Amino acid sequence: MISLEVSGNVIQVEDHILSFIKEKRQLLFSNFESGGMLLGCIEEGTDILVINDFTLPLKTDTQTRTRFIRNKNHNKLLRNKWIKSGGTTMYLGEWHTHPEVDPNYSSQDFRNWNDLLKKSNTFSGYLLFLISGTHYFKIWVGNRKNKKLKLVYRGEFD
Numbered sequence: 001m002i003s004l005e006v007s008g009n010v011i012q013v014e015d016h017i018l019s020f021i022k023e024k025r026q027l028l029f030s031n032f033e034s035g036g037m038l039l040g041c042i043e044e045g046t047d048i049l050v051i052n053d054f055t056l057p058l059k060t061d062t063q064t065r066t067r068f069i070r071n072k073n074h075n076k077l078l079r080n081k082w083i084k085s086g087g088t089t090m091y092l093g094e095w096h097t098h099p100e101v102d103p104n105y106s107s108q109d110f111r112n113w114n115d116l117l118k119k120s121n122t123f124s125g126y127l128l129f130l131i132s133g134t135h136y137f138k139i140w141v142g143n144r145k146n147k148k149l150k151l152v153y154r155g156e157f158d
């Protein structure tokens with residue numbers, strides 16, 4: 001599990017999410033970008049935000065070697081998970097892959113993330129943005145109040 005601290009708030013990312021994303025790395029030239037939502041909840045009796053679920057790429061998404069555009073069908077999945085969990089599972093951000101060793105966000109990613117910080121309907125004051133390269137992955141946290149983006153984690157796949 002990855003534990004992050006953002007302005008005194010603890011955010012945890014469960015290992016099974018990283019194991020899945022690791023399998024989606026673009027190790028071959030023919031691999032397309034993958035992505036989806038990061039989902040989670042506030043751990044009962046605490047203020048800890050736990051990322052414990054995600055959505056997988058859907059057939060309706062746009063996937064090329066250098067592009068991933070999430071289709072709105074992910075919102076339906078989120079809604080189902082929200083209902084099933086009794087209203088505790090919420091939207092907490094985005095993940096996607098890049099065909100590069102050590103990933104950085106593109107100008108398109110930056111614009112998308114800013115839009116999401118403005119428009120997302122969630123209880124969380126923060127959104128997490130994870131990009132997986134072929135050897136490293138990075139997590140940025142966006143603050144929904146001041147729209148600031150901060151790199152909070154750089155991990156290496158073994």
Ligand SMILES: [Zn+2]
Pocket residue numbers: 096097098105106109131
């Ligand atoms: Zn990107």
